[in-house]
Amino acid sequence: MNFGTICRHCGKAKVNRPRGLCWSCFYRPGVRDAYPSTSKFARRGVGNFCGAAPLPASPTTAAPGSAEKIAILAERARLKQTLWHPEDGIGQITRHLEHEEVQETEHALAS
Numbered sequence: 001m002n003f004g005t006i007c008r009h010c011g012k013a014k015v016n017r018p019r020g021l022c023w024s025c026f027y028r029p030g031v032r033d034a035y036p037s038t039s040k041f042a043r044r045g046v047g048n049f050c051g052a053a054p055l056p057a058s059p060t061t062a063a064p065g066s067a068e069k070i071a072i073l074a075e076r077a078r079l080k081q082t083l084w085h086p087e088d089g090i091g092q093i094t095r096h097l098e099h100e101e102v103q104e105t106e107h108a109l110a111s
């Protein structure tokens, strides 16, 4: 898509910033927001969502089938993330190991 070399906002200055804007319009508060990005890379996402979804930011320790887990799945779906994190449900094991480690440290300090 070619927007020419004249600023889309003021129609006078030469375009030298993204979105078909001149320098002063691009950095003027609010102007940039009125002109959506012209980059084809910025147009992907919700509109034609398919393929590999990003992993959720963090796994959940919620038990499968619990209300907490279902709420987390719903939130992931809303954010267009994969519903299943490979580390879901293992947090409790990790926590258990950490707890044992703490006990060992405390034991070592006491002796």
Ligand SMILES: [Zn+2]
Binding pocket: 007, 008, 009, 010, 011, 012, 013, 021, 022, 023, 024, 025, 026
């Ligand atoms: Zn301008």
